[in-house]
Amino acid sequence: MTTQTIIIGGASGMGHALARTLVAENDDVTLVGRSADRLAAARAQLERLGTGRIDTVVADIGREQDIADLFAKVEQVDHVVVTAADSTGVYGATADLATSVARSVLDTKLLGAWLVGKHASGKVTGSITYTSGINAYRPNGSNTIMAAANGALASLVHGLAIEMAPVRVNAVSPGWVDTPIWDNLGMDKDKAFAEMARRLPARRIGTPDDIAQAFLSLMRNGFITGTVLHVDGGHQIIS
Numbered sequence: 001m002t003t004q005t006i007i008i009g010g011a012s013g014m015g016h017a018l019a020r021t022l023v024a025e026n027d028d029v030t031l032v033g034r035s036a037d038r039l040a041a042a043r044a045q046l047e048r049l050g051t052g053r054i055d056t057v058v059a060d061i062g063r064e065q066d067i068a069d070l071f072a073k074v075e076q077v078d079h080v081v082v083t084a085a086d087s088t089g090v091y092g093a094t095a096d097l098a099t100s101v102a103r104s105v106l107d108t109k110l111l112g113a114w115l116v117g118k119h120a121s122g123k124v125t126g127s128i129t130y131t132s133g134i135n136a137y138r139p140n141g142s143n144t145i146m147a148a149a150n151g152a153l154a155s156l157v158h159g160l161a162i163e164m165a166p167v168r169v170n171a172v173s174p175g176w177v178d179t180p181i182w183d184n185l186g187m188d189k190d191k192a193f194a195e196m197a198r199r200l201p202a203r204r205i206g207t208p209d210d211i212a213q214a215f216l217s218l219m220r221n222g223f224i225t226g227t228v229l230h231v232d233g234g235h236q237i238i239s
């Protein structure tokens with residue numbers, strides 16, 4: 001049976017990897033992001049993979065009207081997956097971070113997630129899956145506000161899983177995954193990845209497909225709800 005999934009953040013990275021898998025299985029996807037150009041490019045990459053319908057919607061998860069409009073046009077949807085987050089300028093000491101950056105992180109990652117729960121309510125029938133992150137569980141002293149937002153997502157998942165039942169609500173907490181999000185962090189990515197890969201029990205950095213497979217598990221297993229699934233190569237258990 002064809003399912004329909006809205007992927008907020010689906011123009012790139014792990015959201016796009018999920019879209020590739022779903023479209024290859026002839027499922028319908030709606031990609032949501034802020035840039036019409038990036039969405040069009042992402043859609044073009046999907047078109048030859050399968051026969052499912054591919055829609056795109058320009059919306060900013062930090063703006064309530066955008067999220068309200070997105071779901072107002074939806075009669076019913078099987079699954080919603082949220083990977084969107086604004087991490088621009090977020091890495092650095094708390095004392096040096098502009099408060100506007102902290103607000104933007106909370107607006108997109110936490111309040112945005114809440115807005116999705118609010119406006120998808122009554123429209124989504126299967127599951128909502130959010131994206132947390134390893135920094136909530138292994139803070140490194142340079143991303144405290146993102147860690148706080150990711151940590152709070154776990155409580156949001158617990159609350160919405162009770163409130164929205166029988167719709168299932170979960171989150172994936174990725175470790176380090178090679179996606180475009182790393183390109184603007186101003187670090188030597190290859191060196192950092194090589195060092196982290198040596199330390200991780202999995203001995204490698206994650207791929208977007210690793211996370212896409214985790215999203216699929218949470219979407220398709222009807223007995224998983226209120227859970228944060230750690231997909232981090234063992235990052236949580238190293239010192």
Ligand SMILES: NC(=O)c1ccc[n+]([C@@H]2O[C@H](COP(=O)([O-])OP(=O)(O)OC[C@H]3O[C@@H](n4cnc5c(N)ncnc54)[C@H](OP(=O)(O)O)[C@@H]3O)[C@@H](O)[C@H]2O)c1
Pocket residue numbers: 008009010011012013014015032033034035038059060061062083084085086087108131132133134135173174175176177178179180181182
């Ligand atoms: N990659 C990692 O190592 C890692 C580790 C832990 C957690 N995470 C989390 O994983 C999630 C996915 O990240 P990714 O690595 O796949 O990065 P990505 O490739 O940069 O994907 C993020 C997507 O979200 C969209 N987006 C950003 N801000 C948005 C907004 N305000 N409204 C709507 N869409 C927005 C972006 O498109 P536009 O810019 O065009 O809107 C982009 O397509 C994020 O929540 C991130 O915090 C990533």
